Amino acid sequence: MEVHHYVNIFETKGVEYILVILFLLTFVIFMRHLKRHAPVRRQGPPPPPRLEETIVAPPKDSSGGR
Amino acid sequence: MSTAVTTETMPRRSWKEFILDQLRPRGPIFTPFNVISAPVILAGMVLVVIRFWKGIGAVTNLNQSYPWGLWIGFDVMTGVAFAGGAYVLTAAVYVLHAEKYHPIIRATVLNGLLSYMFYAGALMLDLGRPWHIVNPIIGNRFGYNSILFLVAWHFLLYMTSEFLEFSPAIAEWLWLPKLRRFLGMLTLPTVIFGVTLSCLHQSGLGALFLFNRNKLHPLWYTEFLPVLFLVSSVFAGLSMVIFEGSITHRVFRAQLDPKKHHDFDDIILGLARGAAATMYVYLFFKLLVFVHGKHWHYLGTKWGWWWLVEIVGFVAVPLAIYTHGYQARRIGAIRLAAALTLVGIILNRMNVCFIAFNWKSPVTYVPAVAEVVITLMVVFLEIWAFRWIVHRLPVLREPPAWAREG
Numbered sequence: 001m002e003v004h005h006y007v008n009i010f011e012t013k014g015v016e017y018i019l020v021i022l023f024l025l026t027f028v029i030f031m032r033h034l035k036r037h038a039p040v041r042r043q044g045p046p047p048p049p050r051l052e053e054t055i056v057a058p059p060k061d062s063s064g065g066r
Numbered sequence: 067m068s069t070a071v072t073t074e075t076m077p078r079r080s081w082k083e084f085i086l087d088q089l090r091p092r093g094p095i096f097t098p099f100n101v102i103s104a105p106v107i108l109a110g111m112v113l114v115v116i117r118f119w120k121g122i123g124a125v126t127n128l129n130q131s132y133p134w135g136l137w138i139g140f141d142v143m144t145g146v147a148f149a150g151g152a153y154v155l156t157a158a159v160y161v162l163h164a165e166k167y168h169p170i171i172r173a174t175v176l177n178g179l180l181s182y183m184f185y186a187g188a189l190m191l192d193l194g195r196p197w198h199i200v201n202p203i204i205g206n207r208f209g210y211n212s213i214l215f216l217v218a219w220h221f222l223l224y225m226t227s228e229f230l231e232f233s234p235a236i237a238e239w240l241w242l243p244k245l246r247r248f249l250g251m252l253t254l255p256t257v258i259f260g261v262t263l264s265c266l267h268q269s270g271l272g273a274l275f276l277f278n279r280n281k282l283h284p285l286w287y288t289e290f291l292p293v294l295f296l297v298s299s300v301f302a303g304l305s306m307v308i309f310e311g312s313i314t315h316r317v318f319r320a321q322l323d324p325k326k327h328h329d330f331d332d333i334i335l336g337l338a339r340g341a342a343a344t345m346y347v348y349l350f351f352k353l354l355v356f357v358h359g360k361h362w363h364y365l366g367t368k369w370g371w372w373w374l375v376e377i378v379g380f381v382a383v384p385l386a387i388y389t390h391g392y393q394a395r396r397i398g399a400i401r402l403a404a405a406l407t408l409v410g411i412i413l414n415r416m417n418v419c420f421i422a423f424n425w426k427s428p429v430t431y432v433p434a435v436a437e438v439v440i441t442l443m444v445v446f447l448e449i450w451a452f453r454w455i456v457h458r459l460p461v462l463r464e465p466p467a468w469a470r471e472g
Contacts, residue, residue: 015357023350030346034339037393 092457102447110443113436117191124312125436129422132431137192139419140415140441143271144412148199150303152178152228153264154340160257167333167400169326170462171237173314174307176452177227184448186221191440213273220267222283238469246469269296275418283422285364285373288355291418297351297410301344304405306385312401318456321463331397338400342388342406349381369425376417380410 009015079087119126128135157175166228190196202208202218209215230252237246271297279287288294315322315330322330364370384406391399420431456462464470 013358014294016354019289019350019357023354027350031343034389034392037395038400042076 068354072222078119085467088458099449100261103450106439107444107446107450110440114191114441114443114468117440118196122192122194125256125286125434125440127431127434127437129431131292131427131429131430132420133422133432133433134192134419135418136416136433136437136441137188137415140412141185141421141444143415145181145270146268147190147299147302147411147415148306148408149185150264150268150299151176151307152231152303153261153428154300154303155307156231156257157261160254161261164336166329166336169329169462170307170311170333172232172301173311173456175228175232175366176235176455177306177310179225179232180448180451182221182225182228182442184451186225188440188444213270213276217270217274220263220270224263224267227256227263230256231260234469235459235461235465238465241466243468265296268299269293269397271295272418278340278423283364283369283425284359285361285369286418286422288359290351294348294351294355297348298414301341301348301407302411304341305346305404305411308334308337308341308400308404309408312397312404314456314462318455318462321456323464334397334400335392335395338392338403340386341404342385342392345381345385345388345407349377349385352377353445369422372417374449376410380406380413384410 010016089163113125122128126135126137136377152175155167155171157168159171190199193199200206200217202215203222230249233249234246234253237243237249269292272291272293274290275287276289311330311334319327365374384403387399387403387406390396391403460466
């Protein structure tokens with residue numbers, strides 16, 4: 001008579017169920033991990049300085065130094 | 067005169083002038099690519115004549131043990147997987163409204179259409195009696211239950227679908243506004259029909275091997291082959307879009323709107339993310355099938371090592387590079403991952419088709435030089451056709467103003 005071991009995860013295909021559950025969990029983790037990325041680098045000239053920094057605001061040493 | 071201007075001014079000229087203008091070569095003739103590809107195409111054409119003159123045995127090493135060789139393994143199995151980008155992207159753009167990918171949709175559909183036309187067309191070379199190819203269509207002695215019957219009909223219908231999806235560009239090229247409007251209305255239903263067909267025949271190609279349980283090595287044979295073929299066609303197609311798109315973006319740079327050059331990097335990143343996610347699923351499926359089949363004892367053999375080369379070297383490693391490339395925003399790494407993935411797909415399809423096929427048999431199969439030359443001829447012809455069309459039709463450049471307004 002063939003003996004069937006219910007505690008053997010290979011015979012009961014338990015290992016496959018574990019793999020599927022692990023996959024579902026790790027897939028979510030993987031996608032969240034994939035979402036984390038470096039900031040987008042744009043090639044090209046640097047942006048021009050803001051207007052108030054160049055015209056409106058006085059130079060630092062014009063009045064503060066006295 | 068630029069090609070864009072040619073399209074805009076077309077109605078003012080006669081059809082004869084238009085045709086003569088379109089036949090005029092664009093760009094230099096003696097480029098390195100042309101110098102390499104032209105002799106290969108000529109040699110391939112001579113070999114094709116010999117194949118039809120003297121029979122398939124005159125140019126191939128195929129035998130009774132290996133009826134399917136390089137032409138089926140590469141041209142049909144791999145070519146169709148590489149064309150998978152068309153159904154994935156059309157579904158994303160037209161059904162899911164992922165408009166980000168719209169700038170590359172025409173080039174992708176054109177690449178898919180040409181892949182089917184040339185690679186599946188190369189099937190004619192492999193058939194012992196090529197004139198029998200019409201049998202599934204005209205109902206002459208075919209089996210309704212045959213997977214080849216399904217694949218034959220699907221190839222025909224899908225090629226028609228892809229032609230319809232691409233046809234608005236042809237209508238714009240020929241300056242036919244009414245036809246363009248009508249074809250535009252057909253796009254969405256055609257895309258839905260095409261995606262359905264693709265899912266079925268991509269998996270159908272895997273199903274062709276289901277009755278080879280005793281011939282295909284257990285590490286590759288599984289009853290889930292159709293699922294594996296379908297899932298792998300998704301990332302194979304996306305990788306092909308990245309690879310082909312990177313080349314066309316460089317070669318046809320003048321046709322693209324300079325303001326949209328940065329958008330292309332964003333598109334590549336999005337495609338890389340999709341490819342990485344699908345490869346993760348594929349890797350899990352392979353692991354599950356491996357555990358399900360209890361194939362541990364094969365790992366120590368030379369076949370086990372070869373299987374590991376395919377799975378680790380050309381699935382796990384590209385997956386890691388895709389992930390790193392996406393996270394670090396490194397387009398170069400993503401291109402490398404795409405190239406490795408494409409090699410992996412070629413390897414997988416060839417393993418299933420003839421390398422791991424008849425693995426116990428003392429008879430072996432190594433493709434003949436003529437088979438390789440004819441395969442290269444098919445690839446080069448497809449690239450020539452793609453280039454000819456992109457130079458003339460609004461594939462990468464903006465459509466004419468009347469089409470955009472309509």
